[in-house]
Amino acid sequence: MRPNRPIYLDHHATTPMDPRVLAAMRPWWEENFSNPHSVEHAMGRAAEEAVEAAREQVAELIGAEPREVVFTSGATESNNIAIKGAARFAGTEGPRRIVTLATEHKCVLESVRDLGAEGFEPVILPVKPNGLLDLEVLRAALEVPTLLVSVMAVNNETGVIQDLAAIGALAKEAGALFHTDAAQASGRIPLDVAEIQADLMSLTAHKIYGPKGVGALYVRRRPRVRLAPLFSGGGQERGLRSGTLPAPLVVGFGEAARIAAAEGMLDAGRIAGQRQILLDGLNAAIPGLRVNGTMEARVAGNLNLTFPGGVDAQALMAALPELCLSTGSACSSAEIAPSYVLGAMGIPEAEARATLRLGLGRFTSPAEAEQAAALIGTAWKGLAARPHAAE
Numbered sequence: 001m002r003p004n005r006p007i008y009l010d011h012h013a014t015t016p017m018d019p020r021v022l023a024a025m026r027p028w029w030e031e032n033f034s035n036p037h038s039v040e041h042a043m044g045r046a047a048e049e050a051v052e053a054a055r056e057q058v059a060e061l062i063g064a065e066p067r068e069v070v071f072t073s074g075a076t077e078s079n080n081i082a083i084k085g086a087a088r089f090a091g092t093e094g095p096r097r098i099v100t101l102a103t104e105h106k107c108v109l110e111s112v113r114d115l116g117a118e119g120f121e122p123v124i125l126p127v128k129p130n131g132l133l134d135l136e137v138l139r140a141a142l143e144v145p146t147l148l149v150s151v152m153a154v155n156n157e158t159g160v161i162q163d164l165a166a167i168g169a170l171a172k173e174a175g176a177l178f179h180t181d182a183a184q185a186s187g188r189i190p191l192d193v194a195e196i197q198a199d200l201m202s203l204t205a206h207k208i209y210g211p212k213g214v215g216a217l218y219v220r221r222r223p224r225v226r227l228a229p230l231f232s233g234g235g236q237e238r239g240l241r242s243g244t245l246p247a248p249l250v251v252g253f254g255e256a257a258r259i260a261a262a263e264g265m266l267d268a269g270r271i272a273g274q275r276q277i278l279l280d281g282l283n284a285a286i287p288g289l290r291v292n293g294t295m296e297a298r299v300a301g302n303l304n305l306t307f308p309g310g311v312d313a314q315a316l317m318a319a320l321p322e323l324c325l326s327t328g329s330a331c332s333s334a335e336i337a338p339s340y341v342l343g344a345m346g347i348p349e350a351e352a353r354a355t356l357r358l359g360l361g362r363f364t365s366p367a368e369a370e371q372a373a374a375l376i377g378t379a380w381k382g383l384a385a386r387p388h389a390a391e
Contacts, residue, residue, distance in 0.1 A: 007368045007375075008324045011301055011359035012156050012184060017252070018209040018362070024255040025211065028248040036247045037236060047247045054254025061257040062182070062201060063192035064218050070237045071245055071253075074215035075183035076107040077230075078202035079150075081217055081240060082179045083111040085227030086148050086200070087120050095145035095176070097121045101133060102344035104152050108181055112150070120147070129346050131160035131293040138167065142174035149176050153185035157328040157341045157357055158293035159302025161189060168197035177225065183207050183215075187260030188268060188299045193218055199225045205249070209362060210256030214249035217241075267362050272300040274360050274369040279303060281373025286380050292342060292355065301360040304328070304342075306351050309384035313356050319379040323372055328357040 008016065028050060036051045038044030052066070059066045072078045087098060100112050102124050112122045123141055128134055133151065142149070149171040154161050164180055171178035179200035182191055187208035193201055204215035219225050219240065233242020260267075282289055288308035307316065313327045314336065328339045338352035347355070360369065 006322050006324050007364075007372050009358045009360060009364070009372060010324045010326050011361035011364075012159070012207075012357060013326055013359070014206045014212065015209045015361055016363060017211060018256060018259060020259060021210050021252045021255045025248045025252040028251050032247075034247075036245050036250075037234070051245055051247055051250050054250045054257075057254035057257045057261075058203065058216050059218075061186060061191070061261045062203070062218060063194055064201075065221065067238075068193075068218055068221050070217045070219055070240050071250055072215045072217055072237075072241055073213055074206070075105075075181060075202045075204035076215075077241075078204070078215050078217035079105070079107045079179075079181055080111050081227060081230055082200040082202060082219075083108065083148065083150055084115060084230060085240070086177055086179070086225070087115050087118070088228040089226045090147055092119075095147040097123055097141075097144055097146040098148045098150070099123045099125060099138070099141050099146055099176070100150040101125050101127055101152070103127050103131065103155055103158075103341045104150065105156055105181055105183075108150055108152065127344055131155060131158045131341075131345055132297065133162055133167065135163070135166055135170065138170055142170060142176065146171075146174055146176040148179060149174075150179040150181070152181040152183075153191070154182070154188065154299050155293070155341065156184050157339060158304045158345075159184070159299040159359075160293040161185070161297040161299060163297075164196040164198070172197050184299070187256075187264045188301070190265070193220070205253035205256055208256045208260045211249045211252040214246060214253045216253070268300040271360050271362070271364065274364050274366055275301060275303060277366055277369040278358065278360065278373050281370060282376060285373065285377025292345065292347060301364075303358040303360075304355065305358065306347070306355045307380055308354075309380070311354055311380055311383045313354055315383055316356065316376070316379055319383060320375055322375055326357045326359075327355065 034043035
């Protein structure tokens, strides 16, 4: 931790850029700023080559072919292209059912709901109290002909890892397309599009220590998945995502993917150790602390914690200026709503309001984990001792 900088425990919101990523990006701002689509001259061709090298690096991270990777502005755009693009290409021919989970990211849920206004049939499945999908519930939903199943790989609040291989197999048995939002999974768990039988997969750079503003959508070529583009333009990215590619960001995404492929599993082991230090310290200081979601299928850096004693999460964060934390709540205007993800897991609203999401990462040290546990424990004790805390 740098002097005077808070301890950063919000890696599910975004990750710090790896210095190696920044170093790879700088020449494409400072030395060759050319448009990668300007292939008539040498600088443009060099930029194009750099973009294609990055495409190979991103493809390698998920076991795809480079030409199956479509660059976008991030996972939100990728999810919209995948879900709306698949539905609108299918149009009125064939199944119109689209199946997803109640714990998906807002951009997935809103995309599916938008399609309901276009004549498609949104089906929002529940999850078990541990955050996992009941495969028998999915199997029953797929008894009705289905166009698309969209299930996120790793939940952005609880860190719970869904059984993608089993979900993909059920989708294929039913003749449905399978899309997964892997924004929180890439670089944290191994991903192979063939193994999980994915047709579409959404990715983003800033969750793997890369730059903000760039992501990707994997689109299977064999058998070919057909999508309708969301907007019109010059036809870049296989006609699916028109617009000039930001070469520095794409290069940074590629370098982040390269590092994740080489070091991701080492990262996971180290981060799991720091998480255990943090959790052990918190459990010692806070009797009755609860972890939400299964610990057996969970990314290494995540803790979703409900605090006892009637202590409000917002008040706890306000008492911890030394830490960067999150509630995982969605903000609507000036009102902070309790997490719909926790609600879908059956957690009462009062408990959801007493819940914090902690996310550790590549650069979190053991000393920071110990210090964070001590700070949170002290802040909780101070708030729990107040007469109004349990009201």
